Amino acid sequence: VSTLLVEVDGARLLQRLEALGRCGLRSGERYRALYDDAWVEATAVVASWIEEAGLRVRRDAVGNVWGRLEGTAGGRVIVTGSHIDTVRGGGTLDGALGLVGGIEALAALRWIGVRRTVETVAFCEEEGSRFDTQFWGSRAVIGDITPEEAERSRDGDGTTLAAAMRARDLDPARVREAARDDIDTFVELHIEQGPFLDEEGPRLAVVTAIAGTAHLEVEVRGVPDHAGTTPMSRRRDALRGAAAMMEAIAAVARDQGDPAVATVGRISVEPSQVNVVPGVARFSVDARHSVEAERRRLAAAIVQACERVAAERGLAVHITPLREREVVPTDERVSAVLRDACRAADIEPRPMPSAALQDSQIMAVRSAMGMIFVPSIGGRSHRMDEATKPEDIVLGTRALATALAMLAR
Amino acid sequence: VSTLLVEVDGARLLQRLEALGRCGLRSGERYRALYDDAWVEATAVVASWIEEAGLRVRRDAVGNVWGRLEGTAGGRVIVTGSHIDTVRGGGTLDGALGLVGGIEALAALRWIGVRRTVETVAFCEEEGSRFDTQFWGSRAVIGDITPEEAERSRDGDGTTLAAAMRARDLDPARVREAARDDIDTFVELHIEQGPFLDEEGPRLAVVTAIAGTAHLEVEVRGVPDHAGTTPMSRRRDALRGAAAMMEAIAAVARDQGDPAVATVGRISVEPSQVNVVPGVARFSVDARHSVEAERRRLAAAIVQACERVAAERGLAVHITPLREREVVPTDERVSAVLRDACRAADIEPRPMPSAALQDSQIMAVRSAMGMIFVPSIGGRSHRMDEATKPEDIVLGTRALATALAMLAR
Numbered sequence: 001v002s003t004l005l006v007e008v009d010g011a012r013l014l015q016r017l018e019a020l021g022r023c024g025l026r027s028g029e030r031y032r033a034l035y036d037d038a039w040v041e042a043t044a045v046v047a048s049w050i051e052e053a054g055l056r057v058r059r060d061a062v063g064n065v066w067g068r069l070e071g072t073a074g075g076r077v078i079v080t081g082s083h084i085d086t087v088r089g090g091g092t093l094d095g096a097l098g099l100v101g102g103i104e105a106l107a108a109l110r111w112i113g114v115r116r117t118v119e120t121v122a123f124c125e126e127e128g129s130r131f132d133t134q135f136w137g138s139r140a141v142i143g144d145i146t147p148e149e150a151e152r153s154r155d156g157d158g159t160t161l162a163a164a165m166r167a168r169d170l171d172p173a174r175v176r177e178a179a180r181d182d183i184d185t186f187v188e189l190h191i192e193q194g195p196f197l198d199e200e201g202p203r204l205a206v207v208t209a210i211a212g213t214a215h216l217e218v219e220v221r222g223v224p225d226h227a228g229t230t231p232m233s234r235r236r237d238a239l240r241g242a243a244a245m246m247e248a249i250a251a252v253a254r255d256q257g258d259p260a261v262a263t264v265g266r267i268s269v270e271p272s273q274v275n276v277v278p279g280v281a282r283f284s285v286d287a288r289h290s291v292e293a294e295r296r297r298l299a300a301a302i303v304q305a306c307e308r309v310a311a312e313r314g315l316a317v318h319i320t321p322l323r324e325r326e327v328v329p330t331d332e333r334v335s336a337v338l339r340d341a342c343r344a345a346d347i348e349p350r351p352m353p354s355a356a357l358q359d360s361q362i363m364a365v366r367s368a369m370g371m372i373f374v375p376s377i378g379g380r381s382h383r384m385d386e387a388t389k390p391e392d393i394v395l396g397t398r399a400l401a402t403a404l405a406m407l408a409r
Numbered sequence: 410v411s412t413l414l415v416e417v418d419g420a421r422l423l424q425r426l427e428a429l430g431r432c433g434l435r436s437g438e439r440y441r442a443l444y445d446d447a448w449v450e451a452t453a454v455v456a457s458w459i460e461e462a463g464l465r466v467r468r469d470a471v472g473n474v475w476g477r478l479e480g481t482a483g484g485r486v487i488v489t490g491s492h493i494d495t496v497r498g499g500g501t502l503d504g505a506l507g508l509v510g511g512i513e514a515l516a517a518l519r520w521i522g523v524r525r526t527v528e529t530v531a532f533c534e535e536e537g538s539r540f541d542t543q544f545w546g547s548r549a550v551i552g553d554i555t556p557e558e559a560e561r562s563r564d565g566d567g568t569t570l571a572a573a574m575r576a577r578d579l580d581p582a583r584v585r586e587a588a589r590d591d592i593d594t595f596v597e598l599h600i601e602q603g604p605f606l607d608e609e610g611p612r613l614a615v616v617t618a619i620a621g622t623a624h625l626e627v628e629v630r631g632v633p634d635h636a637g638t639t640p641m642s643r644r645r646d647a648l649r650g651a652a653a654m655m656e657a658i659a660a661v662a663r664d665q666g667d668p669a670v671a672t673v674g675r676i677s678v679e680p681s682q683v684n685v686v687p688g689v690a691r692f693s694v695d696a697r698h699s700v701e702a703e704r705r706r707l708a709a710a711i712v713q714a715c716e717r718v719a720a721e722r723g724l725a726v727h728i729t730p731l732r733e734r735e736v737v738p739t740d741e742r743v744s745a746v747l748r749d750a751c752r753a754a755d756i757e758p759r760p761m762p763s764a765a766l767q768d769s770q771i772m773a774v775r776s777a778m779g780m781i782f783v784p785s786i787g788g789r790s791h792r793m794d795e796a797t798k799p800e801d802i803v804l805g806t807r808a809l810a811t812a813l814a815m816l817a818r
Contacts, residue, residue, distance in 0.1 A: 194638035211637060215683060226791055227672035227695045228620060228764040229603035232663045234788070239673055240659055243652035250649055254641045263636035264648055265683045267676055274624060274674045274693045284683045286636045355637040379643070382635055 005344045006112065006401035008104045010394035016049060016100045017393070020084075021092030030384060032086045033130035033155075035063070035164040042084050046099065046122045053107035055120070061178040062140040063124040063170055069106050071117040071408060076184040078407050079367070080105065080400060081121030083137060083359055087129045091386025095126060097374070097393065098189045105401035114408040119183075126359050131161045138362035143179030147172050185334060185407055186363035188371045189400040191388055193356045195379030203392050204399055205350040206338045207371035209290045210361040211259065212327035214299035216285040218245065218306055221316040224271060224279030235277055239269050241315040242281035248305035249285060253298065259353055260298050262287040284322075290353030292327040299324075328361040334370035334407070341403035342372070345395055356381075372399055414753045415521065415810035417513045419803035425458060425509045426802070429493075430501030439793060441495045442539035442564075444472070444573040451493050455508065455531045462516035464529070470587040471549040472533040472579055478515050480526040480817060485593040487816050488776070489514060489809060490530030492546060492768055496538045500795025504535060506783070506802065507598045514810035523817040528592075535768050540570045547771035552588030556581050594743060594816055595772035597780045598809040600797055602765045604788025612801050613808055614759040615747045616780035618699045619770040620668065621736035623708035625694040627654065627715055630725040633680060633688030644686055648678050650724040651690035657714035658694060662707065668762055669707050671696040693731075699762030701736040708733075737770040743779035743816070750812035751781070754804055765790075781808055 023045060024031050024038030032038040043065050050057045050067035058066040065084070082098025102120035109118060123137030133153040139145045150162040150172040162172035192198070197205055222236035246264050253262035263286045269278040287302055289295035303319050310317035342349035352373065354360075360369045374396035377387045432454060433440050433447030441447040452474050459466045459476035467475040474493075491507025511529035518527060532546030542562040548554045559571040559581035571581035601607070606614055631645035655673050662671035672695045678687040696711055698704035712728050719726035751758035761782065763769075769778045783805035786796045 192638070193635060194640070195643065213637075226602060226765060227674060228622075228670065228697050228766070229601070229788065229790060230670070231603070231667050232659065232670055233667075234604060237659075237672075239676065240655055243655040246649060246652040247656070250641065250646075258640050258642075261637065261639070261641055263646075263684070263686050265636060265678070265685050265687060266681050267648065267678060269674070269676055272675050275672070275695050276674050277672050278674060286684050288637050356635065357637070379638065381638060 005398055006108050006405050008108050008394065008397045008401050013100060013104045013394060013397055014390055017092055017096055020045060020096050020100060024086065029089050030086055031088045031090070032084065034085055034125040034136060035168050036130070039085065040168065043122065046084065049103050050120070053103055054110050055106055060140070061170065061174045062137060063168060064137045064140065064178060065122040067103060067106060067120045069110055069114060069118045071114045073115045075116060077117045077119055077182050078185040078187070078404060079119045079121055079183050080187045080189070080404060081123065082188055082190060083123040083126035085125045085127050085129065087127050087382045089384055090382055091384060093191045093386055093388055094193065094381055097191055097396070101189045101397040101400055104397055105404055108401045109405055109408065112405060116408040118404055118408050123359050130155045133161065135359065135362045138359040140175055140178035141180055142362060142366045143176065145175050147175055150175060181366070183367045186360060186367040186369045187334065187338070187400065187403060187407070188358060188360045189396050190358060190371060190373060191376045191381060191386070192373040193376050193379070193381035195376070196352065197350065197373060197375035198377050198379060202347050202350055203375060203395055204342045204345070204347045205352045205373040206335050206342065207330050207354045207373060208351045209330060210328040210354045210358050211288045211290040212292060212295040213323070213325040214287045214295065215322040216287070216299070216302065217320040217322050218283050218285060219318045220245070220281045220310065222279055225277040227275040227277055230277060236314050237277050238281040238315060239278040241309060241313050242267065242283055244309045244313070245306045246283070248309055249302050252301045252305050253287070256294065256298055256301070259355055260289050260294065261355065262298065262302060288355060290327055290355070295327055328364050330370045331368035334368045337406050338370045338372055338403050341399045341406060344402050345399050347395070372396055372403070414807055415517050415814050417517050417803065417806045417810050422509060422513045422803060422806055423799055426501055426505055429454060429505050429509060433495065438498050439495055440497045440499070441493065443494055443534040443545060444577050445539070448494065449577065452531065455493065458512050459529070462512055463519055464515055469549070470579065470583045471546060472577065473546045473549065473587065474531040476512060476515060476529045478519055478523060478527045480523045482524045484525060486526045486528055486591050487594040487596070487813060488528045488530055488592050489596045489598070489813060490532065491597055491599060492532040492535035494534045494536050494538065496536050496791045498793055499791055500793060502600045502795055502797055503602065503790055506600055510598045510806040510809055513806055514813055517810045518814055518817065521814060525817040527813055527817050532768050539564045542570065544768065544771045547768040549584055549587035550589055551771055551775050552585065554584050556584055559584060590775070592776045595769060595776040595778045596743065596747070596809065596812060596816070597767060597769045598805050599767060599780060599782060600785045600790060600795070601782040602785050602788070602790035604785070605761065606759065606782060606784035607786050607788060611756050611759055612784060612804055613751045613754070613756045614761045614782040615744050615751065616739050616763045616782060617760045618739060619737040619763045619767050620697045620699040621701060621704040622732070622734040623696045623704065624731040625696070625708070625711065626729045626731050627692050627694060628727045629654070629690045629719065631688055634686040636684040636686055639686060645723050646686050647690040647724060648687040650718060650722050651676065651692055653718045653722070654715045655692070657718055658711050661710045661714050662696070665703065665707055665710070668764055669698050669703065670764065671707065671711060697764060699736055699764070704736055737773050739779045740777035743777045746815050747779045747781055747812050750808045750815060753811050754808050756804070781805055781812070
């Protein structure tokens with residue numbers, strides 16, 4: 001096994017991340033959303049960098065931008081990359097690091113030469129921040145999207161995803177043409193988005209699994225009552241029941257321990273009047289874990305906790321599972337190569353789960369998948385002040401390039 | 410002091426309550442709102458009953474309907490009555506009992522004869538269920554409304570109160586003409602709307618005070634965070650803070666004991682996304698007590714409880730007092746007469762506060778005020794199944810008639 005570290009052009013890498021970060025920056029806020037003007041600008045910039053690296057540029061049927069470094073042996077392809085879109089008010093690294101780092105890695109590999117073909121990709125969308133859909137780019141590549149979904153999915157202004165495609169000279173009827181069956185390995189470099197590497201080290205991690213999610217909708221029913229004439233002891237207050245459930249849900253996640261997390265992000269009540277005891281409360285639960293059995297245990301314990309509170313308080317509770325995403329483990333063979341690549345950079349990488357969703361979990365449906373993480377300062381992400389030390393950005397990209405060199409040998 | 414009980418026509422009283430209850434009943438739901446069609450129908454029905462009782466009918470500048478029984482001595486006037494409007498989905502007794510009972514009482518007094526002038530009134534509005542205003546009828550009588558308020562206040566469809574008046578041939582420019590300064594006593598018969606008389610007896614109560622209210626708006630600020638990548642131990646979750654505050658607020662009211670009540674009726678969060686830890690939570694608090702010093706103590710303890718939870722959890726909290734309504738005590742001299750009247754009906758009345766708001770608290774600004782309560786079955790009110798035993802309805806109306814006879818002597 002080689003321990004040769006592949007060097008990359010660190011200065012250019014950092015400049016390009018800054019340059020890509022300017023696409024979509026307006027009035028101090030960054031927002032680059034699928035098929036908007038900033039997205040068009042960013043894809044053009046990325047395409048120019050791919051060409052500059054001496055790679056063949058290709059734009060597929062949904063607007064993913066590919067760069068290809070032809071190997072001498074042909075056969076199935078190794079791909080690296082990440083997404084080009086951002087959340088509203090996002091930073092310069094989430095997604096961007098993986099795709100700009102991927103271009104730099106391929107530029108370095110071009111001088112070394114590869115036996116197997118390696119490609120880099122800028123997925124057109126991952127965040128789900130404009131349209132009522134998510135992973136549009138990576139799902140197109142695994143053949144998981146349809147023209148019907150493009151016609152159905154709308155943004156906040158009512159524009160369909162299909163109309164937005166046509167405005168960019170993309171034909172929504174042809175989205176299935178973006179599907180590929182020749183990719184056998186996918187590797188993604190990404191920021192952690194959590195605080196662990198920054199606070200505890202080391203400077204690199206190899207991802208063990210991408211956390212799975214359970215989304216629940218909880219409806220609590222009590223009795224709407226007059227806020228003046230109903231004594232405290234006789235109330236069946238749906239919102240107070242929900243409050244006790246929220247505290248119980250947080251305790252369940254805390255007791256199960258990291259990386260278990262549970263979040264109540266939305267809540268509403270009826271009749272929602274200052275002077276009426278709420279008769280109905282509805283809230284969402286987002287529960288995550290990176291071990292599938294633990295994810296299921298967490299979701300079940302949350303349901304039990306809500307039912308227990310409801311029983312104690314004479315309330316009815318109805319819990320609807322909205323969406324389940326199972327844990328996606330990374331590929332052990334690919335991860336072994338990623339670990340060796342980190343060691344070539346003199347870092348013994350930390351094995352850790354990804355708490356965030358990733359394009360990699362979609363690509364894992366059809367390919368052996370692995371991920372490298374670099375630290376996020378203060379764990380900050382999905383915010384303007386998202387940051388990673390420049391030396392860690394370069395280090396992660398060197399590890400990515402080294403891993404690709406090993407995989408492509 | 411007389412102990413002669415004044416008899417009323419119980420059968421007609423019960424029939425009239427049923428008849429008034431049919432005004433505004435549509436598709437199984439009752440709703441009679443200020444200046445709507447059901448309101449017009451109800452005021453016409455009430456006016457006809459006043460005429461049938463041989464009283465002089467008068468409709469004032471805001472649509473309150475008055476019936477006058479002239480006394481032999483002239484001078485300042487004794488008034489009884491209540492409101493004609495209902496909440497959406499309201500019952501047949503809230504408001505209606507006091508005004509139909511008042512007409513029956515005056516019909517009985519007409520045969521006995523009175524030295525002082527006694528009037529009955531159907532206030533046009535008390536519930537605040539249509540327009541962005543409340544106590545429109547009683548506030549008009551004490552001279553507390555203006556044409557500007559009529560132009561400013563709108564219903565859910567955007568119709569101004571002034572436009573709704575014009576549609577009923579009432580001139581909003583002349584609302585001040587409804588004011589009176591010749592009422593020295595106001596007496597109201599009402600259902601309890603709470604469970605105490607029904608469950609513990611006796612069948613009549615004389616109100617000691619009308620509870621005061623503190624309305625607060627609480628804003629909790631934490632840090633919005635990624636629902637996946639932020640470990641439970643590092644969250645500053647505004648909604649979980651709000652949940653702990655809601656539990657603490659309920660505990661404060663419970664510990665202070667009846668009649669202290671505190672209600673969180675409205676809540677919202679930002680950014681209100683399933684997968685984002687809430688950064689901001691806002692909720693309303695409605696706190697009530699019928700002793701003014703206790704009302705202030707309750708409000709202060711709620712503020713302290715919220716601040717303590719915020720400090721424990723590293724959250725910021727900002728509490729805005731929205732409205733304060735001080736406790737309104739009833740008049741001791743009037744209440745003594747009401748007690749004697751109850752005793753004439755062989756009931757030793759229970760002294761108790763009104764937990765609900767009442768027209769009486771507005772009338773108390775200019776007049777000596779007292780109230781009689783009859784039981785509400787199961788404490789139910791502001792609902793279609795609001796009910797009082799027929800014998801209690803008749804008993805309360807006899808006590809009212811007896812009290813008016815004593816006051817008018």
